[in-house]
Amino acid sequence: MNFSIENFKPLGLVLIAGLMIITGCTSHLPTPNIPEAAGPMIMVDGESLPTISFTRIYADIPGGRITGYHYEGMEYTRGYAHKWDDNFNNESSGFNYLAMELLSDAGYRTQAAGHGKLRLEGTIRKLTYNSYAHKIEFDQAECDLRWDLFIAGEEEPFFTTETQGAGRVDSNKSGAIKAAFELGLRRLLASEEFVTAVGSQQ
Secondary structure, X not given: OOOOHHHHHHHHHXXXXXXXXXXXXXXXXXXOXXXXXXXOOOOOOHHHOOOEEEEEEEXXXXXXXXXXXXXXXXXXXXXXXXXXXXXXHHHOHHHHHHHHXXXXXXXXXXXXXXXXXXXXXXXXXXXXXXXXXXXXXXXXXXXXXXXXXXXXXXXXXXXEEEEEEEEEEEOOOOXXXXXXXXXXXXXXXXXXXXXXXXXXXX
């Protein structure tokens, strides 16, 4: 019996269709993005450096902008869009506390806002936030952060840099955005440029 490519076309199409059906069942199953850990924070001698305050975290994201999605259903299809809420800045006290804690852990002498010789401000420039439900339950966020370091009383920063952050939390917990912020801050505190900038104001 003679076989040709033409004989295999129908069978090939059936196999391809079967594979599409099989993979289609899993193509919507999300895999959590495990963020790469920040390098170790550079430990400093706070006594030899100026005191520092973390003023607050800002968001350079207009209210109502779609920043991600909530996923629903057994195949994790998009349920509805996640829109940015302008009230975020009213809930920034937890971010401030975390920032002051990490600065202290790295050895800096921290002061309440307005009392340090230097003040550090963070701005969320870009954000994606996705939440998933049912079988695989987790929330994840990724963000771009700009950091501005000021001398107290001055309006223009003398040091500016950017870091990226990513975070993931398990189901029934909140804080994926805060986890992303924390990773971005840890990357800042692992930066020799930041340590040098703080030390330049001795």
